Amino acid sequence: MHQVPFPESGLTNDEVINARKQYGSNVIEHKESSGFFMALKDAVLEPMFLILTAAAVLYFIMNEPQEGFFLLAAIVMVLTISIWQDYKSRNALNALKKLTGNKASVIRNGNRITIDPEEIVIGDLLVSEEGDLIAADADIIQSNDFSVNESILTGESFSVQKNAEDGNKQLFQGTTVVSGLAIGRVNAIGLNTQLGKIGRSIAAIKTEYSPLQKQIQNFVKKMAIAGLIVFILVCLVNYLNGYNWVESLLKGLTLAMSVLPEEIPVAFTTFMAIGAWRLMNMGIVVKQTQTVETLGSATVICTDKTGTITENRMELARVYSFDAKKVFLENQFDDPEAIRVITVAMWASEPIPFDPMEKSLHSIYQKYTTTDVRSQFSMYYEYPLSGKPPMMTHIFESNDRQRIVAAKGAVESIITYSDLTEKEREEIKRMARGLSAQGYRVLAVAENDFKGEDFPATQQELSFTFIGLVAFFDPPKDNIKQTFENFYHAGINVKIITGDNAETTGAIARLAGFKGIENSLNGNELMQLDDAELKCRVKTTNLFTRMFPEAKLKIIKALKANGEIVAMTGxxxxxxxxxxxxxxxxxxxxxGTEIAKKASSLILADDDLSKMVDAVAMGRKIYSNLKKAIQYIISIHIPIILAVSLPLFLGWKFPNIFSPVHVIFMELIMGPTCSIIYENEPIEKNLMVQKPRKMAETFLSMRELSISIFQGLMITAGVLYLYQFCVTNNFTEDLTRTLVFTTLIFSNVFLTLANRSFYYSFVYTFRYKNNLIPIVIAITLLLLFLLLNVPYLLHLFNFEKPSLLLTGKCCLVGLLTIVPFELYKLAKRIKILSKRS
Known part of the structure; x- marks a missing residue:
């Protein structure tokens, strides 16, 4: 492609090195609080940590150092895991910042190159265009239609026009380009910029809790209150039964540990963080982990056309000459009539093009013109893009006072201000509609012979000579048809919102397999509708054309008012x-521009919309697996709570069957199970052909909560059966404790397998690929084997080695506890199959 000549060649490599040595790098340094100490503080304030610490202290007071040291080891393990998770999260965040960080464009050695902002030096020629975040302070030396939003410095939200001529030529780091392009010479970097001097941070992101987070926090808070109440009750009952206050506190802490479901918030954080990491590896950058949860509930995806549905190539494909009354194909662009239209269109473009269509015009002009005279002309006056539909006019002049006045823009605008008869206007409109219907983006081209210096206030006051039409083609992406099909199968509605006209958009949408082409609405029509009418129209309209920012925002608000969960590309x-x-x-x-990236919640690294299908699938899988994990946590906590409390409150033979040592061991087993195994579960069959879940629904309905309680009660029944079996057979307290504990561990294993699906049997789910299942279960059973066979551990846990027959009985009872739930799933499958038949 033609390299547009720049006003200067910029710094050489040696000059860059010297400038960096003299002035330093473009970095604003700031001190951060220690990540390690912040993580340590958060971990120390966790309720489970405080309970463990209190229990360890009580053991030492009671002169039981073995139990005390075991709990200290558990405390160290909990701290290590918490700090490690925080370390991994910070690393992921740093990688995310690096991945989403903006780039800067500079001119060096006569070439325009892209670098990291930190590499900018004093004297660099900084190129800033629409959507860019300005990377250093600079003075403009050349600009086109250039305006900047400086709200980060001034607080004013409106844009400011900038150019080299009228004195308002300063560019400031951290401000955002709203329109146009400018080249500026860097005069301050790093701490010496205006942003650096005032110490304003632009990296801070304030996050809000999602509905699911709030629901989980509310649930855990209620359980914590319940734990506090039973803690007090257990302390009182034990004290009244003759225990001293130290032992009574220890028994109370045992039950408090069993009630507190601290695995739930840990599971949520783990699922969201690992989900964000998995999405990042797929080329989907999630800026906030809460977004992962929302993905699975998206009901509408609003997409633009150019670059999302199409390739964003915008190559010149057809040229219509008004004088020759002929359409020229690509292999006919060397015809003099075609060259005339292309030349006027090129002069109506920016001298340093940044729009794909303008780049194409410059390239085609250079390829087919016999004499390239661009270097002989300079911009003399310009009318920026304006009007609805928009048009633009550029006026160039050479050293010998030759002048070129060229305009291009929407066909409707150009023909309105051209000297044409009504018949000619209708003929041009017909030609433009024909090209648009084939999927071409059509612009009209005109020229003027204005000679004076007293330019009118608006370009619409000039009288133009119509020259012709230029038509660009941006073909649909190869995978877009399948992408739309996947969205439709998942129950997600797709809407196209574009600034292009209905004919062009409709033609491209038809090629892409889009549903709903026949019913469209343009920006002006939309703005005339009141809120109630718009809410109705957005339900049935899928194609929105000639859109502008205010109209796009109204569509999103109307969809949200209808209860839709809206994803929007831009x-x-x-x-x-x-x-x-x-x-x-x-x-x-x-x-994507920096403004778009900052406003978004996730970024498609390679601009591929098909990745959103993967993202929605990931969101649904994570939510489904998180529910499995939470239901597992609730189910397994119930038998632990009841096994600790019922013998005490009912005055059974062995009232305090478990101590904090036993409960913390089970907690250490349950944590990895819910956070590691269930997170790694594959997406269940048919999950992507179900309708999206409602965002407002609670993470556990009463039916789902009832299932979890039922599962927990079944395990409790099995555990208490073993308890009574032991009492009836006059087993010792240590052997009773051993068998009850062993039954709980086996029940935990079978519950893990049963909860892999709430529809298919646990035998069927062995087909699911999850390599962590055998590993975690093997580790659990190995630890159980060691507890039952190593003398030191038997003494520490107050166990008695059981016979193989009794161990087998515990395993059988654990298996039987999931049979009622498996029968429920079988009845569910039979009911659904009978409905289908």
Whole structure:
């Protein structure tokens, strides 16, 4: 492609090195609080840590150092895991910042190159264009239609026009380009920039809790209150039964540990963090982990056309000459009539093009013109893009006072201000509609012979000579048809929101397999509808054309008012408000502007919409597996709570069957089970052909909670059966404790397998690929074997080695506890199959 000449060649490599030595790098250094100490503080304030610490102290007071040291080891393990998780999270966040960080464009050695902002030096020629975050302070030396949002420094939200001529030429780091392109010479970097001097941080992101987080926190808070109440009751009952206050506190802490479901928030955090990591490996950058949860409930995806549905190549494909009354194909662009239209269109473009269509015009002009005169002309006056539909006019002049006045824009605008008869206007419209219907993006081209210096206030006051049409083609992506099909199968509605016209968009949408082409609405029509009418129209309309920022935002608000969970793709400055307003804002990684990326909640690294199908599948899988994990946690906590409390409150023979040592061991087994095994479960069959879940529904319905309680009660029945079996046979307290504990461990293993699906049998789920299942179960059984056979551990846990027959009985009882749930799943399958038949 033609390299557009720049006003200067920029710094050489040697000059860059010297400038960096003299002035340093473009970095704003700031001190951060120690991640280790912050993680340590958070871990120490966790309720489970405080309970463990209190229990360990009580053991030492009671002169039982073995138990005390065991709990200290558990405390160290809990701290290590917490700090390690925090370390991994910080590393992921740093990698995320690096991945989503903006780049800077500079001119060096006569070439435009892209570098990290930290590499900018004093004297660099910084190129800033629409959507960019300005990377250093600079003075403009050349600009086109350039305006900047400086709200980060001034607090004012409106954009400011900047150029080299009228004195307002300063560019400041951290501000955002709203329109146009400018080249500026860097005069301050790092701490010496205006942003650096005032110490304003632009990296801080304030996160809010998601509905699911709030529901989980509320549930855990209620359980914590219940734990406090039973702690007090158990302490009182034990004290009244003759125990001293130290032992009574220890028994109370045992039950408090069994009641507190601290695995639930840990599981939520783990699922979201690992989900974000998995998505990042798929090329989907999640800026906040809460977004992972929302993905699975998306009901509508609003997508733009250019670059999302299409390739974003925008190559010149057809040229219509008004004088010749002929359409020229690509292999006919060397015709003089075609060259005339292309030349006027090129002069109507920016001298340093950044739009794909303008780049194509410059390239085709250079390829087919016999004499390239661009270097002989410079911009003399310009009318920036304006009007609805928009048009733009550029005026160039050479050293010998030759002048070129060229305009291009929407066909409707150009023909309105051209000297044409009504018949000619209708003929041009017919030609434009024909090209648009084939999927081409059509622009009209005109010229003017204005000679004076007293330019009118608006370009619409000029009288133009119509020259012709230029038609660009941006073909649909190869995978977009399948992508739409996958969205439709998943119950997700797709809507196209574009600034292009209905004919072009409809043609591309038809090629892409989009549903709902026949019913469209344009921006002006939409703005005339009141809120109630718009809420009705967005239900049945899938194609929105000639859209502008205010119209896009109204669509998103109307969809949300209808109860939809809205995902919105965007890449431009004007997409920012709609991206921010949607539940899931999706920015394009390659061509997305900094405003779009900052407003979005996730970024598609390679601009591939098909990745959103994977993201939705991941969101649904994570939510489904998280529910399995939470139901497992509730189910397994019930028998632990009842095994600790019922013998005490009912005055049974062995009232305090478990101590904190036993409960913490079970907690250490349950934690990895719910956080590691269930997170690694594959997506269940048919999950992506179900309708999206409602965002407002609780993470556990009463039916689902009832299932978990039922499972827990079945395990409790099995455990208490073993307890009474032991009492009836006059077993010792240590052997009774051993068999009850062993039954709980086996029940935990079988519950883990049963909860892998709430529809298919646990035997069927062996087909699911999860390599962690055999590993975690093998480790659990190995630890149980050691507890039952190593003399030191037998003494520490107050166990008595059981016979093989009694161990087998515990395993059988554990298996039988899941049989009622398996029968429930069987009845569920039979009911659904009978409905289908």
């Amino acid at each position: 890449d431009g400055v004007n997409d920012g408000p709609a991206l921010k307003a949607s539940h899931i804002g999706i920015a394009m990684g390659k061509r």
